[in-house]
Structures are given as C-alpha cells and as structure tokens.
Amino acid sequence: MFNNSMDTRTALRLAAMCGQSYTQLEQGTESVILPAAYRIVTSIAANSAFGGRELFGFIAESDSQIVIVFRGTSTTSDWISDAIARQTNFPYAKDGGLVHQGFLDIYESARKQIVTAMSKLSPHKQLYLTGHSLGGSLATLCAADLATNTKFRDPSVYTFGSPRVGNTTFAGQFNRKTGPHYRVYNRNDMVPSLPPLVYKSPRTGDLYHYIHVKKAVELDFPTGSFAGNHAVSSYFAELAKLDPKYAKLLCAKTPGFCPN
Template structure:
C-alpha cells in the first residue's frame, strides 16, 4: 500500500500523538522529506506523546543528515574500493541469500531434514545440516552446517517476521547506544541486538556445533549470514568468533541489516573483520535505521563497511540490476544513502528471493541489561542436532 508515494504496510488506525507537528514539517518545499515524514506519521498511531516526540527527533536527525549528504554526494563519485583485498562475489551473494531465505522456514522439522521448499534452491540443495536452534520466547532461529561446495561452515540467522515488521521498525528507530562492547574501548552498541546473540541459547549452541564440525572437517572457513535482525545477530556472531574464539577465517555477508553500533564500534569491527559484505537493496528502509547523522558521529549509530547496493538502473529501454560496490566509510553517500529508505517491500526481497517467514510468529526485540541468560531447557526452546557425516556426503556426490 502507498501513501504519498511511500511503500508501507496497510493499517486502519487513526493518527494520534504528534501528527500536528509532522503536518507542519511536511509543508516544507523539500517534497522527499514530506514523503518520509508521511511514512513515519503512519507508524506513530497510538503512541504515547513522549515516545512520539523521541521518534520525531530521530526522524529529523536522519532527514537533516541525508539532506547534507545529498548536497555533497557528487564530490564522492570517484571513490574506490579502499585497501581491502576482499572481493565481492556475485555467486556467493546469491548462495547466502538462499541460506538467509531458508532459515525463515517455519517447519523446523523440514528445515532440519533439509527438505523444505526453500532448501531445494539450486546453490544450497546439497547443504549438510548439523544443528537448528530456536528460541521461542524471543522469536530467534538459526542453523549451522556445512556447504561442501564452498568448503565452509555456514551459520544463518533468521530475521524479523512480516507480521511484526512495522512494530520492529518503530522499535529500532528509538533504540539507544546503551552498552559498552566488551574489550573495545569507546565502542558502544545496542544491548538488545547484543543480548539476542550473546545471552540466549544461540551462542552456546553455535560454538558447540562449530567445535564438532572442526573436529570432523578440520579448518574449514566460517561464513555467517542473515537478513534484517538476522544480519545484526550475524554481525555479533562473526565478531565473537574472531575475538573470543580466535577463528582466523571468518566471512560475513548480511542482507538489509540495521546499524548496530557507533563509529568506534564500526571501525573496530572492520579491523577484526576485513571480510565483510553488507548488502542493501534499492530503497530498503531497515539499513537506514537507527538514524545516523554526520553532525553527531560520536553519538549516533554508524554502519561498518563494505556495503554493496543493489538497485535498478535504466540501460536503454530496459532496467538492469546493478551491484554497486561502495566505499570503505560504511556510510557512502552515493549508495543506499543517496535515496530515501522508505520501502518495506525492498527489505523483503533480495535477488528475487522471499526473505520473510512462511508461517506465523509473534516476535519482540529483546530488552535486557545484558546480564540475563536463557538456561538449557527453557520451555519452548528447540535444539535439533546431529553429528556431521562426511561419508554420507561423499556417497551422494
């Protein structure tokens, strides 16, 4: 559904709260700002007044930053790929997008047996599943196994469910840099994203499975992936493996992930994790959140690099999908930041793949002080595990 050119979920509630302020701001001659404000007006329905004002401040912060960046973007069109020798691989991107789609499978049994419809995608059909982990309370799901064509351990995290995407977008607009990342002075992250990986069943199960796979297959590389919230969790997982588990060959590719930390965290992240691709798509709204401002670089969220922006360009009479490799700043003004992130539809579609669940969930973002931890056997948690079987794979090859 479109309102004033904005791609948003349907709704029937009436506008309440600070919509009058938004109306005044929407009279600005900068019509793209009017469109964005109209979108955020739609998600403010029924919000408490103080919460609404906080949200409005966050939106304005992003808008004014974007305006300044659009004015200078033409100065940056010749930026190169930087010093990183990590090369973007189109085939790998398709492969990991297929894994990021498969992890959304609602039927855990079909996912574990690798018989789900999305599991039959051409580049991942021979995947060796080893473990599926589900945290029912916080709607978290991940799997780990081996891609023998890549000689790599694959870890995939599920993202946000379609039924809760609107509420989730509202939540991440307002989240704060409220946790010091352990061992990285000055690096701050959002505690909810951090805790969703570190303080749930996901981390211990994944570390245990990696040890099992390493004992069987030796020093396979590790590739971590995920979409949306799953991309945020994948980021913390990859960094954890390098810093705390001292893994030497870890790659990360995410799709439509939000910002997770401040500028110091982004710089530290790329220091420890040089093999990173952060995929964005057209006008996907989530990579624009939480808001970043070049006016307040030390106190706002900032992306780590390297972004690859999928977008359509006109070639003659046709439209062609372009994979634009962005600069190493993490906030390249010529990539996704050159457009207004106003589309949920673009968020749910990468390379034509469906990146949302095939079932129904009720999800919420974890809110924690970072000291909580789910215990083994919490009611509703699911962990399906098997031993690696290289003999079986050789027989089927």
C-alpha cells in the same frame, strides 16, 4: 555503486539460505532445503523481546565451509527489540564499542548454543556468516565475537538489508578483525537507514551514534512497497540479474532452495 570484489555466486547462495531461515521459522528446521553439499549442524534459538524462545536461524556445513545463518524480523516481538535503540557495551572484545541493546540481547540469548556448536567444528573450514534484516545485525555481532574469541579468524560476512548495529568504535574493530564483509543494501529499503545516525532516547534524552560497518554494496530496485523493497526474495532477484545463468542453475539444481 556495485562492489566488484564481492563474489556474486556466494552472495546468491547465502541470500537463498537467509530465505530458508524464514521457512525454518514457519515450518520447522526439518523443512529447510539446502544444496546437497550442506547439512544442518544445529538450529539457533534465541529470546524474543517478550522472552519467548524462537528459531532465529541455523548452522550448516559442507566439506569445506561452515555457514551461520540468521533470520530477520518476522514477528511483532522482534520489532519491539528493533525499537530498543539505546546502546550498551559490546562485551566480547576489549574496547569493543557500543552496540544496539535490543540486537545484543537477542544475540546473547543464542550465544552459548552457537559457541558450543562452533567448538566442535573444524577451524580449517571457511566460515561464512549471513543474515537478512535483523539477521544481518545478529551476523555482524556474531562475527565480531567469533573473530575475537574462537579459532575462527577472518570470517566472511554477507548481510542483506541490515540495520546499523553500533557506534564508530564497534564498526572500526569489526572492520579490522573480520575477513571480507559485504553489506548488501537496496537504496530504496528503509531498514538500512535505521537506527538513525544520531538517535535521541525519548525517555532519557541521551544521544546514541550509529554507523554502518564496511563494505557497502548498493543495489537499486524500487518495488513500490516497503515490504517489497526489503524482502529477501527481492534482494535475491536483483542479485540474480548479475549472474542469471548461475542463479537459474542454483535454483534448478535444488528445487525449493531459492526464495520467490
């Protein structure tokens, strides 16, 4: 069911920013297109599963907002990180629960850069975190960290097609500490069903339990393909149906900003 408390215009703007994170990976940060009100503060680089540094997003700000954007999975090495579904302690909160080892490894390799950049920005601005696919899991980890360890309390989080990130304890503390959070997912998209609720390690036989953070915003747009059901452009197109006039204006005002 659609959650009417979610701001559709914010969701559209953030989904488009997620789309720009893929442009960044392919063409460089200088190729990112944002609305005129925003400027990029810094790019975000992180380690892939093989240890190579890759662009994973950026931090942008306007006069009233800060937006941390994380991209999703685009390379084979990222998928290997996704497959590391064993869990480890979330180290940035007391009794923080257990989280996906592969996702945390990527986030930790970018954390210093993010925290340093945020220390130079005003905590009086509204902070948004967003990400698509793997980027949704990174946004979730980052929000839990920043809400606990910085002056940025109650960050707003919008994710699109995010996998599960951690266990019940982690999800509970995330839900308590962060501000409005909307986990937008397509019921036909397989990625949000991963990792499974109970994951058994093929190597050790250990069982790991996963649960989604709140709040779920369900969309239903079967495209006929795995890639289409998961693409950020598909999410944007479906959200655009909820406010077509605004979506058209958003795309027309900043050519190249919206995913297609």
